Amino acid sequence: MTSERIPRDQATAPFFVGVDVGGTNIKIGVVDDNGNTLAHTAVPTDESLGAEAAMRRSRDAIANLVAELSLTFDDIAAVGLGTPGSMDIPKGLILEPPNMPSWRYFPLRDCLSQLCGKPVGFANDANAAAFGEYWVGSGRQFDSIVMFTLGTGVGGGIILNGVSLDGTHSFGSEFGHIIVDSRLDARLCVWGGGQGQLEAYASAPAVAARTADLLAAGRSSSLTNRVARGEELTSLMLFEEAEQGDELSREVIVETARLLGVGIVTVVHTVDPEAVILGGAMNFGGHATATGRMFLDRVRAEFRARAYHVVSDSVSIDYATLGGDAGYIGAAGIGRTLFRQTKR
Amino acid sequence: MTSERIPRDQATAPFFVGVDVGGTNIKIGVVDDNGNTLAHTAVPTDESLGAEAAMRRSRDAIANLVAELSLTFDDIAAVGLGTPGSMDIPKGLILEPPNMPSWRYFPLRDCLSQLCGKPVGFANDANAAAFGEYWVGSGRQFDSIVMFTLGTGVGGGIILNGVSLDGTHSFGSEFGHIIVDSRLDARLCVWGGGQGQLEAYASAPAVAARTADLLAAGRSSSLTNRVARGEELTSLMLFEEAEQGDELSREVIVETARLLGVGIVTVVHTVDPEAVILGGAMNFGGHATATGRMFLDRVRAEFRARAYHVVSDSVSIDYATLGGDAGYIGAAGIGRTLFRQTKR
Known part of the structure; x- marks a missing residue:
């Protein structure tokens, strides 16, 4: 619905x-x-x-x-x-x-x-x-949800019993800033800061940047041909090549799912919602494509493997529906x- | 007060x-x-x-x-x-x-x-x-707080405008389960699970276990003498030796502060409170000792270095007062x- x-x-x-x-x-x-x-x-x-x-x-x-x-x-x-x-x-x-x-x-x-x-x-x-x-989308049957939005940046929202958790400084649910990699040499966000934060890995530009690093390191991929033709390397291109069977593209998407799953574990153990919704433009085709379904499966698997069983068995994770x-x-x-x- | x-x-x-x-x-x-x-x-x-x-x-x-x-x-x-x-x-x-x-x-x-x-x-x-x-402790002047408790485990609480954020499954604010190290070979909690979770680094037993690993790797420390005398290696012993100038003890405490700071950044960007309070038995003496003050300073510094400026300038971090x-x-x-x- x-x-x-x-x-x-x-x-x-x-x-x-x-x-x-x-x-x-x-x-x-x-x-x-x-x-x-x-x-x-x-x-x-x-x-x-x-x-x-x-x-x-x-x-x-x-x-x-x-x-x-x-x-x-x-x-x-x-x-x-x-x-x-x-x-x-x-x-x-x-x-x-x-x-x-x-x-x-x-x-x-x-x-x-x-x-x-x-x-x-x-x-x-x-x-x-x-x-x-x-209210009327993927979360309509739940009393409390957390949404992660993956696009130009990584954002989010927390709705608990009909109330948006805005925070003291109107800065709640800024999931782009949660840290998924605490190493001293962790990635920076594409804007140059935000070391190890989710946005450094799971925004559309960060996904493209991580892929560019792998190509620069000499990994072979069908992406190379398109970049050589002058196309800009984007998360959309990654999705298209993953759909065509490109292993490197798939690998980057799998790692993105893993780190998003890590972030979801952290947020769920903080606010304990009924459901997690994945929104934003970067959904790899969502339920309509093999890559989109694989991405969601990997996110769910990472969550289930790491979350405490009280929540891992009961928290729903799915794509947004309102676009x-x-x-x-x-x-x-x-x-x-x-x-x-x-x-x- | x-x-x-x-x-x-x-x-x-x-x-x-x-x-x-x-x-x-x-x-x-x-x-x-x-x-x-x-x-x-x-x-x-x-x-x-x-x-x-x-x-x-x-x-x-x-x-x-x-x-x-x-x-x-x-x-x-x-x-x-x-x-x-x-x-x-x-x-x-x-x-x-x-x-x-x-x-x-x-x-x-x-x-x-x-x-x-x-x-x-x-x-x-x-x-x-x-x-x-x-209500009456370190957070009494604030409308919303987050508390991290460091002891046998790592726990926490979130109070927003007088209401405890219990969560859908009564499993909110379980900060021991938030992930601060997403590496595939990250530490496990002392109970054997919880890979990369804050509790694998910042509980009292985890701090002792991390120290034991460093001693086993041949690092020199005044701890070695006490362990050789049959004393059990604990976070309290670490605190005592840090107070006496032991470098290894200090190093472990600094790294604990760093990872706790990482966890605080994540939680603050999720619920955006006015203040963060550090409670639990493992406070390295709190304000009363040089080590306790150093620990708090390092937690604050890690937070300020990583948090978005809107919150890094305004969120208070301090020890609990009610014990x-x-x-x-x-x-x-x-x-x-x-x-x-x-x-x-």
Whole structure:
């Protein structure tokens, strides 16, 4: 079961808007009380024009969606907003988001709230995506989940009994920073720091960098031909060649699964959720491909081999199901939680 | 500031009883509404006589404490009970506590509740100790803390805004199981499993085992003389020799601090607390000795070097202050929380 696109006349009021800010685009969706999407769109982030302009564009896009659905702003009970960290959630501030210098220390939540005339729930983008999976995605049958997102970086979210674990400094569930290799000569993240952290091994650029090291060391692989043709070595290329039977590509994916499994053991023994969900763009095709299934099997096996039996027998590990929609759906869900708390 | 022993006439009603079950003794204290101890005692666990007999002994000891204080059972608002894991907190069961086979699957909470005629709050012993430090110990000025306990094993507790993070399987904050070394040939815990887990490096027996390996490899140390005299190599001996200037002892303690710092980085980036508290018997003398101060300095330095600046600048790391009283004080505090929730 996943969140569905449904027509207006099958939707359940009240309605919520989710806004998912990314470095390139801002995804926006109108979601009903059951987490189904009525309509969604995206506007360019245009970081250089500043945060307020982006919030105005978002407001206009929301107005258009609402009009297309023959709704008015009165039908929208609340808005949710997910943004890249770092942030101050209680104050509604975005602090120092990566690659968005003009947005620093902007009061994003209150700006959007004033523009829309609605209460705005505010969350880290990865926590918002985790909330989406918890509400209507891969985690819908569980009361508590942990989500790891593998993409340009490694992020995560923790949802316990419907509440996102944001942390004191709005810096909870930053799984890219957990350490899976404590050696003094452990790998650095591709940005040059983060020695031995999960992001140094399991982000898409880190997977490519680890593969490049093996190729440079003289390992043979079908990747070599493609790199020689001028293609950029990426985790997607690795996936494609693994599907074609390339041993080196498979080996890197297996080691990635092993280290992700190590990270999952650590996080599960810290927060003890019912389920772990693997999201983000780097899923090696997910359940639809042999490589994606192999990756998941290896993650599960590493977890089962290392976890204490009380949890190893009972914690579910599976892929996310909402894909790129998880962020705005989850943001809408966080807006819904705020609305229901206020109403009570 | 720490919890104080105060006379009856300076105490603030209502009163609570904390019961902290250990493998050898059961510590019991009467605590006032401010977390001050009025009186405390201990009874033998006598595991072989079974759990119900131990709860009856505990009830009798509580009755004696109450009488000594010229109180009656009516003056006790609630009881709190901390026990070694594993456990099922919602059901009030102790499941498979280590070295306590006759206690398995016993309904400990309800048994004590019936014997005392009081509501009983139930917690993992390490979470209870963390709650004690949070309430009136090293964490009293913070809203959220994480505690690592280093002793026979490595345990921990997470308290977020007054709530213990117990987890779905009552298996949250089991920091002994977090992985600090993912290598395929990483150390095993002294019980033979737990490869690369923090407990394989930072428990008292693990510290002794790591030292023994270095001595066996021919490293010179003043420890060698003591071991040759038939003394057992322990973390306490390591501490004593480090205080006397032994380089090898110091080296092992420094490496222990490094790996504990790695574990702290991981946990802080997962739950993002205000403070980290180091409890348990293995504290190398704490603030009172040069070795204890050096250990804490090294833990802090490792954390600061590896953590993201948002948290590295603001998370406090310090020793616990309640010592062996933390468990019963925290259990009493968890009983108090239960009482206040029920009253509302």
